[in-house]
Amino acid sequence: MRWRASIGLAVGGDGPVxxxxxxxxxxxxxxxEWIERKLPRARFPAWIPAARRxxxxxxxxxxxxxxxxTGRLVPTWESDSGAAVWHADREGDHVQWRRCAAEER
Structure with missing residues (x-):
């Protein structure tokens, strides 16, 4: 069992991620801890124009x-079904956490 931390982009409230x-x-x-160190300093990728941000x-x-x-052409990450997911939003130099219900696969 592992935990995957990721920093992602969301477009609009319900848009693509x-x-x-x-x-x-x-x-x-x-x-x-990795999210708390990396997310406050994360920058938008250069391919996203300032107007879009x-x-x-x-x-x-x-x-x-x-x-x-494993055992597939490309190894794939799968979240454990039933496990809650933590989401983090940037709040200045800090991170605001919220626990969400398990995501459907």
């Missing part, structure tokens, strides 16, 4: 418990 950087950890605490594009953090599935 993509991960820009990920890190795997042996504990939930370690994964959350003010148009509902947000950086956020996420910590989920899961495992890597």
């Amino acid at each position: 993509s991960s820009i950087v990920e890190s795997e950890h042996g504990s939930e605490g370690s994964a959350r 003010a148009d509902g594009v947000e950086l956020f953090g996420r910590v989920a418990r899961g495992h890597v599935v």
Whole structure:
């Protein structure tokens, strides 16, 4: 069992989401600490113009418990079903955490 910490981009409230950087950890605490260090200093990728950043594009953090599935052409991360997911939003130099229900696969 591993915890994956990721920093991602969300477009609008319900728009598409993509991960820009990920890190795997042996504990939930370690994964959350990584987000708390990285998210406040995270920058938007250069391919997102400044005008678009003010148009509902947000950086956020996420910590989920899961495992890597091998035996496929490309190994794939799968969140453990039933495990809660932590979401983090930037609040200046700090991170605001909220625990969310398990995500559907």
